[in-house]
Amino acid sequence: MNLNGSRTIDIVNQGLRRRYRAERRFRFYGITAIVFSLAFLSFLFLSIISKGYTAFxxxxxxxxxxxxxxxxxxxxxxxxxxxxxxxxxxxxxxxxxxxxxxxxxxxxxxxxxxxxxxxxxxxxxxxxxxxxxxxxxxxxxxxxxxxxxxxxxxxxxxxxxxxxxxxxxxxxxxxxxxxxxxxxxxxxxxxDSREPELAGIWGAVCGSFFTLVVTLVLSFPIGVAAAVYLEEFAPKNRWTDLIEVNINNLAAVPSIVFGLLGLAVFLNFFGLPRSAPIVGGLVLTLMTLPTIIIAGRAALKSVPPSIREAALGIGASKMQMVFHHVLPLAMPGMLTGAIIGMAQALGETAPLLMIGMVAFIADIPQGLNDPSTVLPVQIYLWADSPERGFVEKTSAAIMVLLAFLISMNALAVVLRKKFERRW
Incomplete structure (x- = not known):
């Protein structure tokens, strides 16, 4: 018995009841937030589909x-x-x-x-x-x-x-x-066309394809090489710490800044053709590199140190240890990061507007230097058109873009589930 005549067990039970009530409230708030999020997401999808399915x-x-x-x-x-x-x-x-x-x-x-x-x-x-x-x-x-x-x-x-x-x-x-x-x-x-009934997305799809090819060819090997060097070979000093901080900061820089950089460097300085997939690919490479490097370093860190020690213990050099043992085990995670980076690049509009890919392009691009646009920019152009027929075209193009993005993210999940190893 305490001074107030209450037993200790009663005080403990009261505290437990308060904690249980707080836990139930927290769980209710979490479930409510999830329900509201799903409701808004469903409303968004239903709104897009209801306006866009007639375009087919x-x-x-x-x-x-x-x-x-x-x-x-x-x-x-x-x-x-x-x-x-x-x-x-x-x-x-x-x-x-x-x-x-x-x-x-x-x-x-x-x-x-x-x-x-x-x-x-x-x-x-x-x-x-x-x-x-x-x-x-x-x-x-x-x-x-x-x-x-x-x-x-x-x-x-x-x-x-x-x-x-x-x-x-x-x-x-x-x-x-x-x-x-x-x-x-x-x-x-x-x-694209000025007439809604003649407008299509094939030109924008081809432009997106060429742009993403350039982005993947440049960003993936450079990002993997940078991640391997920083994680496995670079000395740990103030310079590598500064590089790491800057890479993390670049991942948070607004995408339009990369568009301004591409406008100043690739167009004005190097004189590359405006509104071309090669320029768009270079700009998106700069934007996706931080994401791929960060994902690559995380994948390398997930490989247990015992793998490295075992490889070195049987006489492998550090280079052999990295490329024969560590990198193959980290590659699924790197591929996942690359796919997510490509999905991010596919949905970008702002940096491509800065390099002129907002122009009206009626012809289908045949190469990396042909004038072209990309699917998000095509959606932007149609959404700004006063013609009523472009409303359904805009929603239908959004549906196609979402299908690509969902497919790419689903592929990343499948690769991660199929190839990842739990240590």
Whole structure:
């Protein structure tokens, strides 16, 4: 019994109850934080998917096209008038349309890229000249968005991009079975375009590929070599401590600073081509090197000292000990760090904006020096476009980028689980 008449066991039990309550509160707070995080993440993904999944479908219209030799078989590609074939097919479909304003409205139903599709068909098969054939051609983005948003039919004409007359023509085409929705392969095979229905991500994907190839070829061997030297061979003094501190600081530097460095050094000093994958790869190499070096050193530290001592004990030199025993065991961790660094580089935008990769690039890049853009910058450009059709293109491109990032991080996890050794 203490001075207050309470037993010691009662005091201990009261303290335990307080600790248990505090533990339950802490657990509740943790679970609540996780639930809120998952809810916000799910909301983000649902928002992106709900806006972007429609971009994988495209509205097309079937027209009976007469391949008039007088319009497209002139012998001079500069004078070939393929859009006139599209307009002629529309006028034959709606012969009652006579006024100039209505003809313009009627022609506006079709994409400006329909003529290019007809040109490709003629180049593949010149025997089409003089024939009339049914051809499925892409509709304008306003028509595409109209069919993807059925509720827009109830909106007054002043709030729509399509007039009542145009909707009447589309209804007639739909009743005749001349309108359908198909898989939008243009989105995956074309480059950028001013027209949403013609825009694709293939140019940006190729630019990202070339840029990441340069980044991987430069950053991985340099990062591994730096990590091996600093961890295994460098003397422990104030200079190596200074280098280590600076590497850690560089990993936290905002990425746009590396873009400014690339602009000053690679473009202005060395005169490398602007908006080229080789410059983007050099800039991203500088940005990812600290991450790869830090991950490489951590992987080397995880190898038990007994491995080093055993190798030296059987007569191996220090070089043989590192490259024959330590480095192979640390390589899975280094690969994981490299993949995470590449995923970080894939999602970067700010440093590439500084070196001119924000330009409008319609052609597919064929090499390291060709003008190009990358997927995050392409998303940035589409998000800034006033065209309504680019909203779904932006979300769809984000979905593709997220798929790449998730795949790369999943690969890093698989490699770590498969090759790591627990000592």
């Amino acid at each position: 479908r495209q509205t097309v219209i079937q027209l009976d096209v007469f391949f008039d030799p007088n319009l497209v078989d002139t012998g001079n590609p500069a004078t070939d008038n393929y859009p006139a074939l599209v307009r002629g097919a529309l006028h034959r479909q709606f012969p009652e349309v006579q006024s100039r304003s209505e003809r313009r409205q009627l022609a506006a139903l079709m994409s400006s890229g329909a003529g290019f599709l007809l040109r490709d068909l003629v180049r593949e098969d010149p025997d089409l000249m003089g024939q009339t054939l049914p051809v499925w051609l892409p509709a304008d983005d306003d028509v595409d968005m109209f069919f993807k948003s059925p509720s827009s039919r109830s909106v007054p004409q002043s709030g729509r991009r399509l007039s009542d007359r145009q909707i009447e023509w589309l209804d007639r085409l739909a009743d005749d079975g001349r309108i359908r929705s198909q898989f939008n392969k243009t989105f995956f095979t074309a480059g």
